[in-house]
Amino acid sequence: MSKPGQHVISRLRQMILSGELESGQRLAEIPTAEQLGVSRTPVRIAFRTLEQEGLLTKLSGRGYRVRRVTQAEISGSIEVRGVLEGLAARQAAENTLSKAQTNELRELLKQGDDLFAKGNINEQDLAIYHDMNQRFHQIIIEASLNPAIAEALSRNEHLPFASVSALAFDRNNLTQEYRRFNFAHMHHHAVFDAIHNGQGSRAEAIMREHANATLGYAKTFSQKEENGEKVHVIQSK
Amino acid sequence: MSKPGQHVISRLRQMILSGELESGQRLAEIPTAEQLGVSRTPVRIAFRTLEQEGLLTKLSGRGYRVRRVTQAEISGSIEVRGVLEGLAARQAAENTLSKAQTNELRELLKQGDDLFAKGNINEQDLAIYHDMNQRFHQIIIEASLNPAIAEALSRNEHLPFASVSALAFDRNNLTQEYRRFNFAHMHHHAVFDAIHNGQGSRAEAIMREHANATLGYAKTFSQKEENGEKVHVIQSK
DNA sequence: AATATAAATATTGGATCCAATTTATGCATA
DNA sequence: TATGCATAAATTGGATCCAATATTTATATT
Numbered sequence: 434m435s436k437p438g439q440h441v442i443s444r445l446r447q448m449i450l451s452g453e454l455e456s457g458q459r460l461a462e463i464p465t466a467e468q469l470g471v472s473r474t475p476v477r478i479a480f481r482t483l484e485q486e487g488l489l490t491k492l493s494g495r496g497y498r499v500r501r502v503t504q505a506e507i508s509g510s511i512e513v514r515g516v517l518e519g520l521a522a523r524q525a526a527e528n529t530l531s532k533a534q535t536n537e538l539r540e541l542l543k544q545g546d547d548l549f550a551k552g553n554i555n556e557q558d559l560a561i562y563h564d565m566n567q568r569f570h571q572i573i574i575e576a577s578l579n580p581a582i583a584e585a586l587s588r589n590e591h592l593p594f595a596s597v598s599a600l601a602f603d604r605n606n607l608t609q610e611y612r613r614f615n616f617a618h619m620h621h622h623a624v625f626d627a628i629h630n631g632q633g634s635r636a637e638a639i640m641r642e643h644a645n646a647t648l649g650y651a652k653t654f655s656q657k658e659e660n661g662e663k664v665h666v667i668q669s670k
Numbered sequence: 671m672s673k674p675g676q677h678v679i680s681r682l683r684q685m686i687l688s689g690e691l692e693s694g695q696r697l698a699e700i701p702t703a704e705q706l707g708v709s710r711t712p713v714r715i716a717f718r719t720l721e722q723e724g725l726l727t728k729l730s731g732r733g734y735r736v737r738r739v740t741q742a743e744i745s746g747s748i749e750v751r752g753v754l755e756g757l758a759a760r761q762a763a764e765n766t767l768s769k770a771q772t773n774e775l776r777e778l779l780k781q782g783d784d785l786f787a788k789g790n791i792n793e794q795d796l797a798i799y800h801d802m803n804q805r806f807h808q809i810i811i812e813a814s815l816n817p818a819i820a821e822a823l824s825r826n827e828h829l830p831f832a833s834v835s836a837l838a839f840d841r842n843n844l845t846q847e848y849r850r851f852n853f854a855h856m857h858h859h860a861v862f863d864a865i866h867n868g869q870g871s872r873a874e875a876i877m878r879e880h881a882n883a884t885l886g887y888a889k890t891f892s893q894k895e896e897n898g899e900k901v902h903v904i905q906s907k
Numbered sequence: 908a909a910t911a912t913a914a915a916t917a918t919t920g921g922a923t924c925c926a927a928t929t930t931a932t933g934c935a936t937a
Numbered sequence: 938t939a940t941g942c943a944t945a946a947a948t949t950g951g952a953t954c955c956a957a958t959a960t961t962t963a964t965a966t967t
Contacts, residue, residue: 437920463947463948472923473923473949474922474923482722493929494947495930495948505815509817509818578742581826585826587825588818588821588822589818675951698917708951709951710919712950731959732919
């Protein structure tokens, strides 16, 4: 699929994730096609694709609606992520990490350490942390040699806390955020240690708690948003 | 989506799952549209939908191919199912089963018991077991009150052993199959007991092993198929 | 026989049109 | 004012056509 088809999918996805298309908002083929300056055909395809990605919900006879995500859904997705990444860590420990993977994980851990060594953290640091965090998790999933894990995780792809591709933080309290992400990074050290030493159960337990540790923050941030406070989300493309 | 659009998706899905469209086979829009007696439009939509379901793989410039499923993929998927259904059982234990759910699970357990009380099992029994099994698992997932679990499980929907919607058995050795499914059904009893008594960790461990217990059978059956022996699969629609 | 090039064929993506269905609006009546 | 009916508008699903691209086949050359 070449332009503008893939372009329409990406564009709409971006508009949903950025909040430009608000949750609950209705989308129909003809107005959307006009807005994006294409015919209905790629829009039709895009709608169905994004529906299958879980970003849109089909209405009967009236287009689609941007899916509202409830707090309970986010919590449930965090738990699912916990067991899936826990399984990935276990399987990574049961396999042998390649030399390249080991080296890259070590490098990523060092990157994180350098960020926290300063004693404080700013938004730029968090963007760096975000990339490091994402890559760290990715390598572990790759090291599991189990494609079904990535598949199963794909439905969480765009939810803060439930996915490493979306990192939420409170810009107004960077001290707390420093402590939170430092704690998460210590988990990274621990899980690497467990994997490296072939300790499958330990790796799984750490990784699972690594995800579950975000449950409380997810609730807190959800309440902040309900109170009209702005929570910043760094989103991977 | 009304006919023939939904019809095309279902029809193609059925043709893939039944083996009528063999794994590795190439599909293109125009011949498929002719074969099904529709225009290309619903076929195009169907292809993309089934691609997202994981049943087709897109080729560049030459249509789609029915995806081959490797033994490693099945094994990996069984493990994923284990952790997801384990989580579901844990969360069901942490919630309180409704009276209706409790009664229905009891009824399903009794149905299974009646099947095995005969001391042997035939294909008709297995079809009944299949329905009972599927519903049993479904109720537990519902009782978890976590929609993300069903979402994450959806990618396994069509793989024998990795999903309760596809049940594989060896018609030529029904004694062994009797023992195997009886064992599985004892797991059902145990996990119900754990859930009913609010024992989350126990429920999770049982359910996880319930899935993992199929790993060996998946390998055995895969080898039988490679040897040209026919394995029968009961598939839900 | 092997290689390169040109022509033919297959295929996809997008645009446009038509028909069917659903929803919204306007008007008439009680 | 509320309700029902008719009409208009909105919307989707499918069919068809066109253009671009990729692949295959045929032909020419070495």
